[in-house]
Amino acid sequence: MTENELSTLGxxxxxRRIQQQAGTARHLIKGIGDDCAVQIQQPEQELLTSTxxxxxxxxxxxxxxxxxxxxxxxxxxxxxxxxxxxGTPQSLFFAxxxxxxxxxxxxxxxxxxxxAEAEHYGAVLAGGDTCRSPGPLFLSVTVQxxxxxxxxxxxxxxxxxxxxxxxxxxxxxxxxxxxxxxxxSPPADLLARHLTPQARVTLGQLLSxxxxxxxxxxxxxxxxxxxxxxxxxxxxxxxxxxxxLPLSDAFRNLLAxxxxxxxxxxxxxxxxxxxxxxxxxNLAGCADFSPPVTRIGSxxxxxGISIYQANRSLYHCSxxxxxHFT
Amino acid sequence: MTENELSTLGxxxxxRRIQQQAGTARHLIKGIGDDCAVQIQQPEQELLTSTxxxxxxxxxxxxxxxxxxxxxxxxxxxxxxxxxxxGTPQSLFFAxxxxxxxxxxxxxxxxxxxxAEAEHYGAVLAGGDTCRSPGPLFLSVTVQxxxxxxxxxxxxxxxxxxxxxxxxxxxxxxxxxxxxxxxxSPPADLLARHLTPQARVTLGQLLSxxxxxxxxxxxxxxxxxxxxxxxxxxxxxxxxxxxxLPLSDAFRNLLAxxxxxxxxxxxxxxxxxxxxxxxxxNLAGCADFSPPVTRIGSxxxxxGISIYQANRSLYHCSxxxxxHFT
Numbered sequence: 001m002t003e004n005e006l007s008t009l010g011x012x013x014x015x016r017r018i019q020q021q022a023g024t025a026r027h028l029i030k031g032i033g034d035d036c037a038v039q040i041q042q043p044e045q046e047l048l049t050s051t052x053x054x055x056x057x058x059x060x061x062x063x064x065x066x067x068x069x070x071x072x073x074x075x076x077x078x079x080x081x082x083x084x085x086x087g088t089p090q091s092l093f094f095a096x097x098x099x100x101x102x103x104x105x106x107x108x109x110x111x112x113x114x115x116a117e118a119e120h121y122g123a124v125l126a127g128g129d130t131c132r133s134p135g136p137l138f139l140s141v142t143v144q145x146x147x148x149x150x151x152x153x154x155x156x157x158x159x160x161x162x163x164x165x166x167x168x169x170x171x172x173x174x175x176x177x178x179x180x181x182x183x184x185s186p187p188a189d190l191l192a193r194h195l196t197p198q199a200r201v202t203l204g205q206l207l208s209x210x211x212x213x214x215x216x217x218x219x220x221x222x223x224x225x226x227x228x229x230x231x232x233x234x235x236x237x238x239x240x241x242x243x244x245l246p247l248s249d250a251f252r253n254l255l256a257x258x259x260x261x262x263x264x265x266x267x268x269x270x271x272x273x274x275x276x277x278x279x280x281x282n283l284a285g286c287a288d289f290s291p292p293v294t295r296i297g298s299x300x301x302x303x304g305i306s307i308y309q310a311n312r313s314l315y316h317c318s319x320x321x322x323x324h325f326t
Numbered sequence: 327m328t329e330n331e332l333s334t335l336g337x338x339x340x341x342r343r344i345q346q347q348a349g350t351a352r353h354l355i356k357g358i359g360d361d362c363a364v365q366i367q368q369p370e371q372e373l374l375t376s377t378x379x380x381x382x383x384x385x386x387x388x389x390x391x392x393x394x395x396x397x398x399x400x401x402x403x404x405x406x407x408x409x410x411x412x413g414t415p416q417s418l419f420f421a422x423x424x425x426x427x428x429x430x431x432x433x434x435x436x437x438x439x440x441x442a443e444a445e446h447y448g449a450v451l452a453g454g455d456t457c458r459s460p461g462p463l464f465l466s467v468t469v470q471x472x473x474x475x476x477x478x479x480x481x482x483x484x485x486x487x488x489x490x491x492x493x494x495x496x497x498x499x500x501x502x503x504x505x506x507x508x509x510x511s512p513p514a515d516l517l518a519r520h521l522t523p524q525a526r527v528t529l530g531q532l533l534s535x536x537x538x539x540x541x542x543x544x545x546x547x548x549x550x551x552x553x554x555x556x557x558x559x560x561x562x563x564x565x566x567x568x569x570x571l572p573l574s575d576a577f578r579n580l581l582a583x584x585x586x587x588x589x590x591x592x593x594x595x596x597x598x599x600x601x602x603x604x605x606x607x608n609l610a611g612c613a614d615f616s617p618p619v620t621r622i623g624s625x626x627x628x629x630g631i632s633i634y635q636a637n638r639s640l641y642h643c644s645x646x647x648x649x650h651f652t
Binding site: 029030033034035036037038039040041042043045046047050051052053055056057058059081082084087091093094095096097126127128129131132133134135136138140142144145146147149152154155156216217218233 | 355356359360361362363364365366367368369371372373374375376377378379381382383384385407408410411413417419420421422423452453454455457458459460461462464466468470471472473475478480481482542543544559
């Protein structure tokens, strides 16, 4: 018998191993290893919680992403939901449905990546579940964070006249995925944006602390789809300037050869940048933003999104946002 | 096109429908429909959190359980982890990986059962995730509850000399499952214990409020396995009295025909009864317990579990507890 096999280690052996690697935190009275995690509550703070599923063959393809990168990404994209409220991540819960063919080494790579990413954002692994999957690899991640009471930024606060901003650059992740699907090797910067996205926690905290944003969301389904969520919840419309979309050098290089690539910046998804609206018309010039933010349009009365090209004609995107069932 | 098809309704249409059915609660500032749920924190309380996976072909078989029952069970078994700390459930997060063949009606049955069960325990659906599954139906549930600060009952407090108690009756769920697997129709009481188990929230609250238990766990993997978790965490051993195991009439009827059935009460799993240790030697006589509790043995120094028969000879159980990987 070899310890490399999951069936030798067993479910509880696996949990013990992960428990040994998980860190501790001041707010955590009891982490992994009981029926529940037990945590201290702070009355001046509100609790933020979000749950995400990541399913093999839907959200990721193991031909392209290593188990360690997958662990990192699972933690980061979930923490991105805390950033999208302006909060601070504290605790993660990681549930894994493992296909029988998965080795202990692969699961340890997965949990090492997950733990490293959690630590990067100051969060701790506080619990989870492991079981056998008769189908693909399934991950479910729940994140808890905190925010000063009354400071959470919702999707619903955008007002006509507000400026629309986005952090970082758009479309890199979706472009990398398209190249992978075409059997090509994406440039390293693009690939990193797809395999190991970053959660914009510091930027979100700055926006909530300084009350700079009227509405906030992270871009997971694509700029147009996620802006659509803000517009619907705020009962307003938006005008976007196509030429203002922030694009990386690598993205621009590929865009030069094929103009349709711009639709990946509009609707590709998995950017995990922050998209927000603000009464401040010139925020982008402030030096404090890391990554930088770019103004890409304005909120107007009405509904829907109009995308203007440099010549003021309307642009029609060929892609919708990602919907799991359509 | 018919609204019966998930692809017509779409991911966001489905989320909107569930959102309309979800209730509200005083602690919940923002529920479904933003990047995170936002909740008030109470400083005199601690936060309890637990995550469970339920996977088709591993945890359930849709030939035997309706979608509504499955929704009820998913909520109840997760809430059982709050009961196992002595706490009060507050919020649930429900993530569903849907096979393409699942209809909107089936998903609504699932969520109706889930919501009804949550409401039964005073908990609210506060968030979740839905996506397509290329494999079986996958459910992931996260529950949050609260407990008076310092009152949570862990697995680790059992001491030599403590009495061991269990609530309700053991083995009904596992026996019903065995009959289903054999193609037989279980008696209605047994079947209900398997398909729609109850979380022992009121009993758990009583144990924590009156400080009656030194260690507490809910029985999901089987009496021996879950008692084993208490023993390991408390560094003690246990003597059990086989004749003292609480058994239902339906269980006794089948036991009379086949003595080996007793092993399902010892190691069958999915009882979701509370198992606890206490310095009080005669708790079972107190009238307050609903369901009643039964003393089944004692904690002793050392390690491991000795099971005594009426003639004082040792009994050897033929089954281990459930382990997902062995």
